[in-house]
Amino acid sequence: MTHLPPVVRPPSRDELVDIAESYYFDLSEDEVDDFMELIEAKMGFCSRIDELSDRTGSQREARRDPGYRATSDEDPLNAIVTYCDVETDANGPLSGYEVGIKDNISVAGVEMTCASKVMAGHHPKYDAPVVDRLLEAGAQITAKTNMDEMAVSGSGEMSAFGPILNPFDDDYLAGGSSGGSAVAVVTGQVDVAIGTDQAGSLRTPAAWSGCVGFKPTHGLVPFRGAAPLGHSFDHIGPMATSVEDATRVLDVIAGKDPRDPRQGVVETGDYLEALETDIEGCRIGVVSEGFGFDGGEEGVNDGVRAAVDQLEELGAEAEEVSIPWHVDGFFVWLAVENEEAAAVWDADGTGYFVDGHYDTDLAEAFGKSRRSQADEFAPTVKLKCILGKYLKDKYYGRYHGKAQNLREDLTAAYDEEFSEFDVLAMPTTPMTAFELEEDLTRIEAVNRAQGKKGRTRNTMPFDMTGHPAISVPCGKSDGLPIGLMLVGRHFEEETVISVADAFERNTDWEDRHY
Known part of the structure; x- marks a missing residue:
């Protein structure tokens, strides 16, 4: 048309x-x-x-079957929104891999819903750069994965298509907002998947569902072509059942995109060379504040500390370290994200004042739909808009601006420790997956989705600082997976990969119970 x-x-x-x-x-x-x-x-x-034409987006030559909505018989854990089939004749490092794409990332010709009734029916005209790079590497796109609506929740239950269930116990949730991507890889519906992370949306479902979730350095992987929340903290990364597969995907999707305003200088590395390397002498800082949040579970703490002990047995050197700023990173995130997300929303998902490509098709589709169907948004989405705009209008951007200034102090606090340590370690989330509950009140549902019991207290700070962070499974507590999070210096993904891979290769995490 x-x-x-x-x-x-x-x-x-x-x-x-x-x-x-x-x-x-x-x-x-x-x-x-x-x-x-x-x-x-x-x-x-x-x-x-x-x-005048601004059609500079790309749509790689490919066979494109837009597919169909998943059914409960095919997808009992509700990991998939749309089964599709997009492939090329390219041969590359991902030939033979079936890939799931979170449903807030554009695949040309395939519906992109952001797990919202409001966005249903939007068919992007161009591939996001990460999708283009996957196809160029020989991958086959076979699914758009379920998520929390508009990526503003993290429990895995705030989707217009229903909650995403945990692959280890379907009485529990998968986590979010990239929960469908996590479940799809764990259940084998896809080989690897792509997720987004603005508060922990890759790492939380990876920890809760028992897979690897890798948030790269901010700007390493282009975010263009995905529905944004804020240019200063938007991240895209891989999810897989192994560090090796996550690394293979990262190696393909990392790199400069001249039209992405989030990217400055991009330093790519030899990520595959970091696999199967010796971690003898690697220095690990175990962040004490990452274990002390109210609502945290002892089984999670014990499992992560045991994982650090395992790394020491492999030759690493671990030491407890205190970073008081880690606690306040949560509050910095809240002040920045609420107003920035509301501002992007007011700009119909495009933002202003930056270089790069503006997705006018997404802006038009989103702008029309949100004006005509706004009441259909989840309460988490409504709260984000109302609170962000109120703070901006009532206090003239004071809290967003001050928190942006404080990001420098937060980042410096971690960087000071990185002068001594190669990676920092802590639980990905302080607790295991939430139990699925019916008939929650609006307040209960929002609190579960947006930070109940400190669920994202460890992940949020690194969306503000942009440091690379990976979650790797390290055991179970009461039958549910535990995630070990390893954080590295900016653009030193290789170090994070080497430590995570060493742990994974030498550990059968499913046999470790706490």
Whole structure:
């Protein structure tokens, strides 16, 4: 179908007055008359802009079957939104791999819902750069994976398509917001998957569902083509059942995208060379604050400390370290994310004031849908918008701005320890998966989805600082998986990979019970 530009008209008198009042302008009747005339004359540029093409997105030559919505018979844990089939004849390092793509990342011709009724029916025209790189490497895209709606929740239950269930016990949740990607790899529905991470959305479901989730350094992997929450903390990364497979995917998707505003200088590494390496002498800082949150479980703490002991047996040197800023990283995240996400929302998912490519198709689809179907959003989404805009309007951006300034102190606190340690270690989440509960009140559902009991207290800070962080399974507590999180210096993914891989190769984590 040919995409037609909108019919551009100047504002009506009432619309102009409403806009003026939103800026606290009290216009006289004469001023309204003058501005009506001036605006109508100036809006001629819109017609010329519509005549020019900005079609710089890519759609790799591929066989594209947009597929169909998953059924409960095929997908009992609710990991998949859409089964699809997109493949090329390319041969590369991912030939033979079936890949799941989180359903907030664009695959040309395949519906992208962001797990929301509001976005249902949107078919992107272009592939996100990560998808293009996967296809170029020989991968086959076979699924769009379920997620928490609009990626603003983390329990795995806030999806318009229903909760994502834990592969180790379906009375429990998978975690989110990339829960479908985690479950799909654990159950073998795909070989590897792609998720996003803005508060822990890769690492939480990896920890709860028993797989590897790898949040790279901010900007290492382009985020363009995915629905954003905030340019300063948007991350994309791989999920897999092994560190090796996650590394293979990272090796393919990492690198500069000149049209992504999140990227500055991008330092890529020899990630595959980091596999099966000796960690003798590797220095591990065990962050004491990462074990002390209210609501944390002793089984999780014991399992992670035992994993560190295992790394010491493999030749690493571990030492307890205190980083008080780690506790306040949670509050810095809240202040930055709420207002930044609301601002991106107000800009219809595009943002302003940055270089790079703007997805006008997504902006139009999202803009139209959110204006006509806003009541259908999950309460987590509504809360994010209301709180973020209120803080901006009432306090003039004070808390967002101050927290942005404090990110430098938060980052420096970790970097100071990285002068002594090669990686930092802590639980990915302080607890195992939440039990599935029916008939929750709105307040209960939002609190579970957005940080109950400190679920993301360890993951959130590293979305603010941008350090690479991987979650690798390290045992079980009461039958549910535990995640060990390892954090490294910026753009030193190889070190994180080598330690995680060494642990995985020398440990049968499913036999470790705490």
